Amino acid sequence: MLSFSPGARSMLAAAVCFSLGALFIKLAGVRLPPMEILFARSVVGILYCTILLRRQGANILGEQKRWFLLLRGLLGFSALFCTFYSFVHLPLADATVIVFAHPVFVALFAAIILKEHLGGRGTVCVLTAICGVLLVAKPSFLFGHSSALDPFAVTVALAAAVLSACAIITVRFLSKHVHALTIILYPTLVVAALGPVLDGGNWLMPQGREWALLLAVGLVMNMGQHFMTVAYRQERAAIIAAIGYLEIPLAALFGTLFLSEIPDLWTCAGAALVVLGTLALGGGKKGS
Structure with a gap:
């Protein structure tokens, strides 16, 4: 019988929550614009972080590094919007x-920024993962035919990956100075402030089950964030990262069961390369 550590169980729960959240985003996005869905997620996130910060007696907006917190908020907001957009406009497995x-x-x-040594092994891992992304995206300049995926949506998904990476770099700096929940809170504050201004004119009044879907997005995505935070505190990062890749087969499963989205062989092969490259990268931080 399999036995999991508390941290592993927390990350398993996080992976399930994030995968369900992606499904709910996809279903809500049939009619509602991505920014409106993101706004709903952020409202729940603000309530969640604020309640926990007050219980712990921490400063909600942080006592230092507020300009960096604002930068983190802007990057996080941009990454979340691109992620939500890609979930709505691409098959779940491909977007994930x-x-x-x-x-x-x-x-x-x-x-480049932190002067951390990548090394030869790290370079090979990066190139492997990039090849995996190309197999999923299937660009016409390599495959000689038009991809079934929306090229603009693929570009937005890539932007989500790049912006998420930039946000993580700022988190690595801020985590030494600011409470973790404050770092999580800032992107939701930026969404709440800028979302209605940037895209509010296109919002639609939710109808019927859309209210439940928006609430579900907010709850499960923030629960996933909470479980993941707990997991990284309880278990080694390499193990947590490995378990996090459970989101890819879960996304494929949910897409097949609920959306009739069956991944092709290119997507499966690309997913394998992305997982292989990034896990090897995490397991060989010192390079060679």
Whole structure:
């Protein structure tokens, strides 16, 4: 019988929550615009973070590094919007694979900005993961035919991976100075402030089950964030990252069961390369 550590169980719960959240985003996005769905998620996130911060007696907006917190908020907001957009406009499995390439960009940016050594092994891992993304995206300049995927949506998914990587770099800096929940709170505050201004004119009044879907998105996505935070505190990062890739087969499963989205062989092969490359990257941080 399998036995999991508390941290592993927390990350398993997080992976299920994030996968369900992606499904609910896809279902709500049949009629509602992505920014409106993101706004609903952020309202729940603000309530969640504020309640926990007050219980712990921490400063909600942070006592220092507020300009960096604002930068983190803007990057997080942009990454979340691109992620939500890609979930709505791409098959769940394809969008999840591309967005999950963000550790590759974290490694690249850390090497450039933080001067962290990437090494030969790290370079091979990065190139492997990038090849996986190309197999999923199937660009016409390589495959010689038009991809079934929306090229603009693929570009947005790649932007989500890049922006997520930039946000993670700022989190690595801020985590030494600011409460973790405050770091999580800032993107939701930016969404609440800018969402209605940037896209409010296109919002639609939710109808029927859409109210339940918006609430479900907010609840399960923030529960996933909470479980993931707990997991990283209880277990080694490499193990948590490995379990997090459960989101890819779960996305494929939910897409098949509820949306009739069956991944093709290119998507499966690309997912395998992305997982292989990023896990090997995480397991060989020192490079060679």
